[in-house]
Structure formats: structure tokens, C-alpha cells
Amino acid sequence: MYIAQTVRFCTQEGEMHFMLLFSRQGKLRLQKWYCAYPEKQKKKTTRELIATVLSRKAKMCSFLEWKDLKIVYKRYASLYFCCAIDSDDNELLTLEIIHRYVELLDKYFGSVCELDIIFNFEKAFFMLDELLLGGEIQETSKKNVLKAITAQDLLQEEDAADNIMNDLGII
Amino acid sequence: MNAALDTVSGIRQVFNEAVERVKSPTPIRLRDLIRQIRAARTAAEERQVVNKECALIRSTFRDEDSVWRCRNVAKLLYIHMLGYPAHFGQLECMKLSASPRFTDKRIGYLGAMMLLDERQDVHLLLTHSLKTDLNSSTQFVVGLALCALGTIASPEMSRDLAGEIERLIKSSNAYIRKKAALCAFRIITKVPDLMEIFLPATRQLLTEKNHGVLIAGVILITRMCEISQDTLQHFKKQSRSRDGGVSLGRSIPDPEDKVTSPGGPYVVNLVPNLVRILKNLIMAGYSPEHDVSGVSDPFLQVKILRLLRLLGRNDDDASEAMNDMLAQVLAVNILGRFLLNTDKNIRYVALNTLLKTVQADIGAVQRHRGTIVECLKDPDVTIQKRAMELCFALLNGNNIRSIMKELIAFIEVSDSEFQAVCSSKCVIAAEKFAPNVRWHVETLLQVLRAAGNNVRDDVVASTIQLLTEVVQQHSYVVGEMWSALRSATAQHQPLLQVTVWGVGEYGDMLVTGQASDSQVKVSEEEIVAQFEPILGSSQMSIVTKEFALMSLMKLSARLTDQSALKTIQHLVNGFGCHLNVELQQRGVEFSQLFTRHDALRPALLERMPPMEARASGRGLTNGTAAPAASVAATPAPVAAAAPAAAQSNSSALLDLLGGMDSDVSDVVAPVAPTAAAPPAASNMDLLDLLGKKSGVWRIKDDWLRVVFAGVCIEKVAQVAIRDKSWYGFVCIVRYFLWFLHPSNLKLVSSIRMYMTCMLTQSHWGGVSALTPFKCRSVWVFHKFLCPLCAARS
Numbered sequence: 001m002y003i004a005q006t007v008r009f010c011t012q013e014g015e016m017h018f019m020l021l022f023s024r025q026g027k028l029r030l031q032k033w034y035c036a037y038p039e040k041q042k043k044k045t046t047r048e049l050i051a052t053v054l055s056r057k058a059k060m061c062s063f064l065e066w067k068d069l070k071i072v073y074k075r076y077a078s079l080y081f082c083c084a085i086d087s088d089d090n091e092l093l094t095l096e097i098i099h100r101y102v103e104l105l106d107k108y109f110g111s112v113c114e115l116d117i118i119f120n121f122e123k124a125f126f127m128l129d130e131l132l133l134g135g136e137i138q139e140t141s142k143k144n145v146l147k148a149i150t151a152q153d154l155l156q157e158e159d160a161a162d163n164i165m166n167d168l169g170i171i
Numbered sequence: 172m173n174a175a176l177d178t179v180s181g182i183r184q185v186f187n188e189a190v191e192r193v194k195s196p197t198p199i200r201l202r203d204l205i206r207q208i209r210a211a212r213t214a215a216e217e218r219q220v221v222n223k224e225c226a227l228i229r230s231t232f233r234d235e236d237s238v239w240r241c242r243n244v245a246k247l248l249y250i251h252m253l254g255y256p257a258h259f260g261q262l263e264c265m266k267l268s269a270s271p272r273f274t275d276k277r278i279g280y281l282g283a284m285m286l287l288d289e290r291q292d293v294h295l296l297l298t299h300s301l302k303t304d305l306n307s308s309t310q311f312v313v314g315l316a317l318c319a320l321g322t323i324a325s326p327e328m329s330r331d332l333a334g335e336i337e338r339l340i341k342s343s344n345a346y347i348r349k350k351a352a353l354c355a356f357r358i359i360t361k362v363p364d365l366m367e368i369f370l371p372a373t374r375q376l377l378t379e380k381n382h383g384v385l386i387a388g389v390i391l392i393t394r395m396c397e398i399s400q401d402t403l404q405h406f407k408k409q410s411r412s413r414d415g416g417v418s419l420g421r422s423i424p425d426p427e428d429k430v431t432s433p434g435g436p437y438v439v440n441l442v443p444n445l446v447r448i449l450k451n452l453i454m455a456g457y458s459p460e461h462d463v464s465g466v467s468d469p470f471l472q473v474k475i476l477r478l479l480r481l482l483g484r485n486d487d488d489a490s491e492a493m494n495d496m497l498a499q500v501l502a503v504n505i506l507g508r509f510l511l512n513t514d515k516n517i518r519y520v521a522l523n524t525l526l527k528t529v530q531a532d533i534g535a536v537q538r539h540r541g542t543i544v545e546c547l548k549d550p551d552v553t554i555q556k557r558a559m560e561l562c563f564a565l566l567n568g569n570n571i572r573s574i575m576k577e578l579i580a581f582i583e584v585s586d587s588e589f590q591a592v593c594s595s596k597c598v599i600a601a602e603k604f605a606p607n608v609r610w611h612v613e614t615l616l617q618v619l620r621a622a623g624n625n626v627r628d629d630v631v632a633s634t635i636q637l638l639t640e641v642v643q644q645h646s647y648v649v650g651e652m653w654s655a656l657r658s659a660t661a662q663h664q665p666l667l668q669v670t671v672w673g674v675g676e677y678g679d680m681l682v683t684g685q686a687s688d689s690q691v692k693v694s695e696e697e698i699v700a701q702f703e704p705i706l707g708s709s710q711m712s713i714v715t716k717e718f719a720l721m722s723l724m725k726l727s728a729r730l731t732d733q734s735a736l737k738t739i740q741h742l743v744n745g746f747g748c749h750l751n752v753e754l755q756q757r758g759v760e761f762s763q764l765f766t767r768h769d770a771l772r773p774a775l776l777e778r779m780p781p782m783e784a785r786a787s788g789r790g791l792t793n794g795t796a797a798p799a800a801s802v803a804a805t806p807a808p809v810a811a812a813a814p815a816a817a818q819s820n821s822s823a824l825l826d827l828l829g830g831m832d833s834d835v836s837d838v839v840a841p842v843a844p845t846a847a848a849p850p851a852a853s854n855m856d857l858l859d860l861l862g863k864k865s866g867v868w869r870i871k872d873d874w875l876r877v878v879f880a881g882v883c884i885e886k887v888a889q890v891a892i893r894d895k896s897w898y899g900f901v902c903i904v905r906y907f908l909w910f911l912h913p914s915n916l917k918l919v920s921s922i923r924m925y926m927t928c929m930l931t932q933s934h935w936g937g938v939s940a941l942t943p944f945k946c947r948s949v950w951v952f953h954k955f956l957c958p959l960c961a962a963r964s
Contacts, residue, residue: 014357028252034322036288043254060551061515092520093473096463119205121252122245125281134321134357136390138349139383140470141460148346152311155273163272168185 014135016094017069017084018045019128021117024078026050029117030124034135053082063091074098078114101131104145126152198231198239199224204246208253221250232263240267241275244282251285261286261293268319269300276304276312280319288323298331305335310344317350321357329358333365340372345381352376352387356394363398370395370402377444382461382471385448389474392441396481406441407482442482445475515551522546522557529564540565544574547581555585563596571604575614582621594622598630602637608644611637616655619666626665634669649677653693656701661710668718671705674698675722679729695735698726699742706742713751720746720754724761728773740765 014034021030028046037045052066053073064071065087072094073082081098085091102112104127109116117124130145132138139145199207204224211217228243244263251257264286267279287294297319304316317339320332336358339351359366369391376388396403452467461468522543529536543565546558559581562574575597582593597618605611615634619626638648652673659667674681681693705711705719720743727739743765746758 014360028254031252033288036290036323038290057550059515061519061553063516063519064553065556090473092516093470095516096469100463118209119202121249122278122281126277129281129318133318133350133353136353136356136387137470138353138387140386140468141382143460144383148311148314152273152277155309155311156277159273168189169181 015085015089015137016097016132016135017086019084019132020046020049020080020082021124022050022080022082023114024054024080026054029079029114030121030128032125032128032132034132049082049084053080062095072098076102079117097132097137100142101128104131104142107142107146108149198227198243198246201242201245201249205249208249217253221253221255225250225255229259232259237266237270240270241272241278245278248278248282248285257286261291262296265296265300268297268304268315273309273312276315280315283319284322294323294325295327298328301328301332302335305332305339310346313339313347314350317347317354321350321354324354324357324361326361329362329365333358333362333368337368337372340369341375345379345384348376348379349381349383349387352384352391356387356391359391359394359398366395366398366402370405377441377448382468386471386474389445389471389478393474393478393481396478403481442479445479445482449475449479515554518546518549519554519557522554522561526557526561526564529561533565533567536561537565537570540570540574544577547577555581555589559589559593563600566600566604568604568606571600571606572610575601579614579617579621582618587625590622590625591627594618594625595627595630598633602633608641609647612641612644612648612651616651616666616669619669620655620659620663622665623662624664631665631668635672638669638673645677646680649673649680652677653681661708664712664715667705667711667715671702671715671718671722674701675725678722678726682730695730695732696738698730699723699735699738702726703742706746713754716754717757720757720761724764727765 017035018031018033020028022028028050031042031046033042049066049071052064053071056064056073062072062074064073066084068087069084070087070089070091071082071084072091073080074095075081081102083094083098085094105112105117105124108123108127109120127145127149130139130148139148204220207220208217211220224246228247231239231243240263244260244267247257247260247263251260260282264279264282267275268283270276270279283294283297287297301316301320304312305320307313307316317336320328320336324332336351336354339347340355342348342351355369355372359369373388373392373395376384376391379385379388392406396406449472452472461471463469466472525536525539525543543558543561546554547562549555549558559578562578566574578593578597582590582597585593598615601611601614601618605614615637619630619634641648652670655666656670656674659670661667678698681698682695683692702719702723706716706723711719723739723742727736730736730739740762743758743761746754747762749755749758
């Protein structure tokens with residue numbers, strides 16, 4: 001029975017339990033879970049959290065308590081960036097992490113907007129995976145993160161080039 | 172010439188093949204699918220598009236098509252994010268991650284992280300491709316595998332791959348090292364036993380230049396220290412080593428990297444290292460890549476501080492080493508400024524920090540009391556909550572009045588959860604710090620009024636108890652009660668209960684004009700008239716009515732006016748046919764107090780003495796019946812209200828009658844069932860109830876009905892034992908009292924046997940916490956019944 005098990009959310013995982021990105025209409029644009037919930041639980045959590053955050057007024061502070069987690073959220077243009085951390089974790093640092101993520105996306109896409117994230121969601125994921133691992137921050141230098149992403153994109157392109165040449169029988 | 176022709180035909184062939192491929196249906200691109208879905212105007216349309224695409228994707232999966240697998244899985248992931256099921260793509264993700272192409276691997280691992288989790292056995296199949304990729308020569312492939320492992324590692328996977336990770340932590344490539352360290356962090360979280368494997372590697376991690384590896388290392392070490400006390404000690408007492416130096420780019424290497432306390436063991440290779448890193452971060456000049464608003468790499472600083480906190484706890488030497496540095500790092504006492512800031516986040520942080528420091532240093536926080544109280548009015552719930560907690564922490568004898576005023580205003584406007592919590596705390600605080608009785612009483616009434624129906628149950632009981640204790644001020648109390656009673660409505664039931672109790676208990680003072688300073692004189696009819704709407708209204712809860720009925724009875728002993736008494740009797744009789752069995756029983760039994768047992772009435776309804784402190788009574792724990800001896804030894808929490816049978820000598824009666832309790836479910840003067848008008852159920856039905864072997868009587872009503880109807884009490888006792896029912900036991904006690912008669916002695920002693928047997932049973936089913944009612948029944952049994960039986964037999 002999951003009911004008893006999921007009363008306490010994941011124990012002792014990394015700092016961040018999950019991150020959600022959603023629009024003002026409540027449409028999910030990105031979700032990254034750092035602990036194992038069953039699928040139903042994820043859906044329920046997402047729904048409830050989106051409703052709670054969207055009901056907050058503009059001037060309210062970025063932190064709220066929800067179940068036994070702390071939720072840190074920030075709105076950038078039409079997107080809400082929402083993270084869940086333990087109640088004794090540092091919420092201001094999480095805000096910084098969110099901001100760092102947004103800066104990276106901005107640099108990468110060149111003045112990022114919601115559409116970029118919709119049509120390139122996999123790239124947004126890749127970026128997040130270079131910033132956080134297992135819920136903890138892995139790279140504090142913006143330059144290094146972008147360097148890694150660019151290099152991997154290059155690998156992808158080389159791959160694609162190889163493929164075409166393979167198909168054409170040139171290689 | 173031939174060679175040229177060959178080349179041309181070769182090219183033509185390739186061209187034709189390409190055209191063929193263009194003509195055959197290829198899966199649409201991810202981008203186009205997203206456009207299509209966004210173009211759908213209704214949910215149904217969207218579902219249609221999605222389902223169609225899912226069907227296509229499924230069929231290509233079935234066909235084992237490797238060419239377009241990557242694109243299809245990417246589309247599937249998008250569909251999954253919209254909320255549609257996508258579990259059929261799990262295996263495909265794994266096939267993708269096993270592909271040699273980097274693009275495939277990227278999408279494959281992403282899919283694995285999104286669709287798989289450690290709860291499903293399927294994820295173990297990933298282990299093989301992970302292992303291969305962890306050994307790849309391309310750093311980014313290794314990176315992908317490490318990332319996937321760090322996100323979804325399960326205990327089994329962790330065990331399998333721990334060795335690889337350990338090797339990778341020592342890699343020469345910083346990119347891999349940092350990811351491996353975080354992977355190790357995840358692994359030891361899942362399987363703490365594996366921690367030993369990673370211990371040797373940690374030493375190197377702190378000597379890094381690269382911030383990424385450094386922060387990963389700090390995180391890893393922090394988790395190690397959190398998991399195991401031994402490891403924590405190990406880090407603290409690491410012996411002197413040659414490679415202690417740390418340098419970070421522009422930093423100044425410090426030759427003295429070890430601290431030894433005089434005569435003590437070597438302390439902390441770790442702490443000086445961390446301290447020096449921190450120092451370098453703060454002192455060193457501007458580093459653009461790590462800078463955040465003028466602070467150099469706050470992420471790393473915070474993680475180091477956290478680790479230092481862990482290491483320094485309860486350890487003087489370590490703390491010494493850190494002190495100097497920390498004083499420079501930490502913000503100075505500017506929290507007050509934060510509180511006034513308009514940015515809500517800053518306010519929140521300030522309040523939070525103050526909450527933590529108030530334990531250590533109240534004086535400093537008192538300075539900001541005014542601002543904190545202002546924060547109570549903030550529309551933001553999170554800030555309100557923090558401000559409320561802080562207010563309670565700051566309460567003392569000096570500021571209680573002003574803060575309490577604000578808190579009461581806060582209760583009035585807050586939502587029900589807050590009201591319940593805040594009112595309970597206010598009552599406790601009022602008790603602790605009340606400057607005088609009058610203020611106390613006023614405040615309690617105000618709190619009850621402000622919180623309406625959202626007061627916690629124990630608040631009513633504790634308020635009443637407090638009121639009984641202030642003996643000198645009863646005249647003042649009753650005056651207040653009277654005015655509060657006039658103004659209370661169905662929205663303030665706890666307030667009603669308290670005031671009704673007060674008026675009932677001290678009503679005579681109201682009449683004689685002793686009440687409060689204004690010497691208000693209230694006529695007896697007026698008092699009784701105040702009760703009628705309460706008893707009659709359907710909006711009042713049963714509990715409130717029980718209180719009111721009891722108080723009315725008490726008034727019958729306090730008032731002297733005949734017409735008022737007649738009215739009371741009339742009202743009480745009316746309850747004899749109430750639908751609620753508890754009220755009905757009270758109605759009937761109280762009516763008996765006017766007729767058959769009229770002589771007892773004044774004594775029964777005497778004023779109550781002050782209740783003893785709450786703590787002493789609750790000696791019995793949840794559900795276990797203490798052995799008979801110890802029960803007799805614990806003092807009665809509240810004096811019982813059980814009247815004796817008419818024949819018992821008056822000293823025993825007076826003994827029993829410490830007074831009446833206002834608490835809800837007890838109170839009743841049991842009436843000989845045969846004299847009363849029994850409820851509709853006939854004896855036959857009730858015997859059927861008794862015969863029920865399987866059904867357990869859980870409802871109070873069943874017991875009441877049976878005892879009421881005078882069904883053979885022995886049978887009832889047997890059922891009570893069988894069902895282990897407290898309420899049954901209690902009903903029998905009441906029955907017992909009324910039937911105590913010299914001719915019934917044999918019955919009495921056999922029932923006494925039953926009751927002792929029940930008391931010594933170790934487990935009572937279906938019982939929540941022991942209430943005063945139950946305690947009292949046991950007390951009655953031992954104090955009154957046993958001696959009587961002993962005297963007679």
C-alpha cells in the first residue's frame with residue numbers, strides 16, 4: 001500500500017526533491033524528479049502544487065510550506081520555476097540555483113522565452129543535468145556549464161554529419 | 172571513361188535511394204508534433220492527435236526500427252510530459268542508450284530518467300549499458316551515464332556499479348570527477364554500507380582547484396558525516412599529513428595547515444582546510460565566473476559552512492579554529508533592517524532567522540517586537556505564521572498585555588487552522604503570564620469569542636478549570652459570564668459552553684447582586700429565559716446542550732423563585748423524549764431529581780471545589796487498565812458526581828460529593844430505570860442485542876438502552892467484559908449505584924466481581940484517551956462501591 005509509504009516524502013535524498021516549470025495557465029513545461037514517487041503520486045503532487053503556487057498573489061514571498069517540504073518558486077515572465085526542498089534546507093540558495101538556471105538558459109538560447117523551452121524541452125533538460133546532479137548542485141561556474149553543453153551539442157552534430165555521410169555511402 | 176561512368180551510376184543509385192526514402196512515410200519531427208498539439212483547440216482534439224501519434228510510435232517500436240527510434244522516443248517524452256501514459260517506451264529508452272550514437276544516448280538516458288524509477292524492476296536492465304558507458308573514452312558519454320546513475324540509482328544498481336564510481340572519482344578529468352563524486356553521494360545515501368569504499372578518495376577532493384569538484388566533494392563528505400558518527404569522528408581526528416595545503420587560483424597558501432591543541436590529539440585536518448578555502452573565497456579578488464552579486468561562489472560557501480557546522484558541533488577545538496573566520500563571514504546584527512524591507516522574501520528570511528535566534532538570545536529579538544507584531548497583519552500566510560510563532564516566543568510578563576491584544580485581533584481575521592493553534596497557545600500563555608485574575612478572565616473570554624468554533628477541545632476544559640481555581644473572584648467571573656452569555660451565538664459554542672457552566676455554577680451571585688463591580692442584579696426568570704433558546708435551537712451542538720442542561724439543574728439548587736423552578740422542571744422534562752439518547756437519559760434522570768429524589772437534589776448540585784491540577788489525574792495510560800490497587804491510590808482528577816442510593820449513609824454521600832463536574836459526558840445522576848419512561852425498544856429486542864455474539868456494541872446508545880430498560884444486569888456485565896467496552900463498564904457502575912440495596916447484596920457482590928475482572932483486563936478495545944469521565948467511574952467504583960460492599964458483606 002503506497003498510502004502509508006508516501007506519507008513521508010523521500011528521505012535523505014539530495015537537497016532538491018523535484019523541480020517543476022509551468023506556465024501561468026498551469027501547463028507543465030518541465031519536470032525533474034530527484035526521488036522516486038509512483039506515477040500517480042507525481043501527477044497528484046504536480047496538480048496540487050501548481051494550484052497552490054498559482055493562487056499566490058504577486059507580492060507574496062517566494063517560500064511556502066507544503067506537506068513536509070518547503071517550496072521555493074519564482075516567476076520569470078510567463079513561467080513559474082518551482083523547487084521542493086527539505087524544511088531545513090537553505091531556501092535562499094535554492095532561489096539562487098533557480099536564477100542560475102534561468103541565466104544559463106538565457107545565455108544558451110539567447111534571450112530565452114517560454115516557446116524556446118516548449119520546443120526544445122530536451123535541451124532544457126540537458127542544461128539542468130549539467131547544473132544539478134542527484135538534486136545537488138554540481139557546477140558553480142556558468143562558463144563551465146555552457147562549455148560542456150556546447151561540446152556535447154557539437155558531438156551531436158558530428159554524429160549527425162557522420163550519419164548522413166554513412167547513408168550516402170561516402171564514408 | 173569507364174570509371175567516370177561507374178561514379179555517375181553510383182551517384183544516381185544513391186540519389187534514387189534517397190528519393191525513395193523521402194517518399195516513404197517517416198515519422199514526423201518532434202517540432203512538428205509539438206506544433207500540431209499546440210494547434211489543437213480542445214482537450215479532445217489534443218487527445219486525438221496524441222493517440223494517433225502514440226499508435227504510430229508503438230508500431231515503429233514493434234518494428235524494431237532503429238533509424239527513427241531517437242526521434243520517436245523524444246516525441247514520446249513530450250507526450251509523457253503532457254500527462255499521457257508512456258510506459259511502453261521504457262525498453263526503447265534502454266535500447267537507445269545502448270546505441271553507439273551520442274544523440275541516441277542523450278535521449279535514451281533522458282528517457283530513462285523520466286520514465287524509469289527505482290521502484291520498477293525494469294530499470295535494472297539499464298545497469299549493463301551504464302557499465303559500458305562508464306568505461307567509454309568519451310568524457311561526455313561517461314558524464315551521461317553518471318548523470319543517469321545519480322538520478323535513478325537504486326540499491327541494487329548502486330552495489331553493482333560502486334566500483335566503477337570509485338575508480339572514476341580518481342579520474343584525471345575534472346568533469347568526470349565532479350559527477351562521480353555526486354554519484355557517490357547518491358550511492359551512499361541509498362546504501363550506507365558502501366561508504367567505506369569512497370572514504371579514501373575524499374581526501375583528494377578537498378585539495379581541488381576546480382570549484383565543481385570541490386563542491387561535490389564537500390557535499391559528499393557532509394553526507395558521510397551525517398550518516399555515520401564514526402566517520403564524523405574520523406574526519407575530525409585525521410592525523411597529520413603532508414598534503415594538507417589548499418590553493419585556489421589566486422589564494423595565498425598557508426604553511427600552517429594543522430592545528431594541534433596543547434597536549435591533545437591532532438585536530439582536524441579537515442577544518443583548517445575548509446576554513447582556508449572559505450577565506451580564499453572571501454578575500455580573493457573578483458572572479459567573474461563564480462560571482463553572484465558581489466559574493467564569490469555563494470554555493471560553495473554555503474556548503475562549506477554547513478559542513479563546518481556539522482564538524483564544529485560539540486567540539487571546542489574545531490569551533491575555535493572556525494570562529495575567527497565565521498565572524499567575518501556571517502552577517503552582523505542587521506536583521507532589524509531586513510524586517511522592514513518591503514521585499515517579502517527578505518522579511519521571511521529575517522523572521523525565520525529571528526525565530527532561530529530567539530532561543531539563544533531573547534533580548535536581541537525583543538527590540539524588534541513592534542515590527543514583528545506588524546507582520547501579523549501581512550496578507551501573506553507564510554509570514555503570518557512565522558510572526559505568530561515569534562510573538563509567542565517573545566511573550567513575557569511585561570509585554571503580555573500588548574501582544575495579547577494584537578494576537579486576539581489576529582485570531583479574529585485568520586483562517587480556522589490558525590485560529591485553533593493560536594487560541595490554544597494564547598490560553599497557555601495567558602495562564603503563564605497573566606498579571607491579574609480579571610485580565611486573565613477577560614482575555615480568555617476574548618480568545619474564545621475571537622476563535623469562535625475553531626477552538627481545540629481541551630481549551631474549554633482548561634478554561635473551566637482555571638475559573639474554578641480563582642475562588643475569590645467568582646463574583647466577578649460570573650458577571651463576565653453573564654454578559655458574555657447574552658452576546659454569544661451559535662458561532663461561539665466553546666464560549667457558550669464556558670459561560671453556561673459559569674452561570675450555572677455561580678448563578679446565585681447573579682441574583683443577589685454580588686456579581687461584578689456594577690452590582691448588576693438579574694432576575695431569576697431572566698436567567699432561565701436565557702437558557703431556553705440554547706436548549707431549543709437546532710444549531711447548538713449536543714455538547715453545548717449537555718452543558719446547558721447540567722447548568723440548568725445546578726441553577727435549580729441555587730435559585731429560590733418558585734416560578735423559575737417550575738420553568739426549569741418543565742424544560743428538563745421536555746428532554747425526556749429527546750432523540751439523542753444521552754440527552755434523553757439526562758432529561759429523565761434529572762426529572763427524577765425533582766420527584767423521587769428531590770431530597771438529594773441540593774446536596775448533589777452543590778458548588779464544586781477547585782479542581783486539582785490537571786497533571787495528577789491522568790495517571791492511567793491509553794487503553795491499559797491499571798491494577799485495582801494503584802487506581803485507588805491516584806487522587807481523583809475531578810470529584811465524582813455519582814449520587815448514592817438513598818439508603819446509603821449520608822457520610823458516604825457527602826464523601827462522594829466533592830462537587831459536580833462540568834465535563835461533558837459524565838455528570839448524570841443515574842435514575843432507577845424502572846421508574847423512568849423507557850425508550851421505545853422492548854425488552855425482547857434488547858435481549859437480542861445481548862445475544863449478539865459477533866456484533867460488538869460500539870455505540871454508547873446500545874449500552875444506555877440496555878441498562879435503561881433494566882435488562883438483567885449480569886448479562887450486561889458479561890457482554891461488557893466480552894466486548895471490553897469502557898462505556899459498558901461505566902453504565903454498569905451507574906446502574907450499580909442505584910440498585911444498591913440490602914436485598915440485592917448477592918447481586919452486588921457478583922457484579923463487583925465482574926467489575927474487578929474488567930478493571931484488571933489489560934486491553935480495552937476501541938478506546939481513545941482516558942477521559943475524566945472514565946477515570947471518575949473507576950474512582951467511584953473503588954471509593955464508594957467497594958467499601959460499601961465490604962461493609963455489608
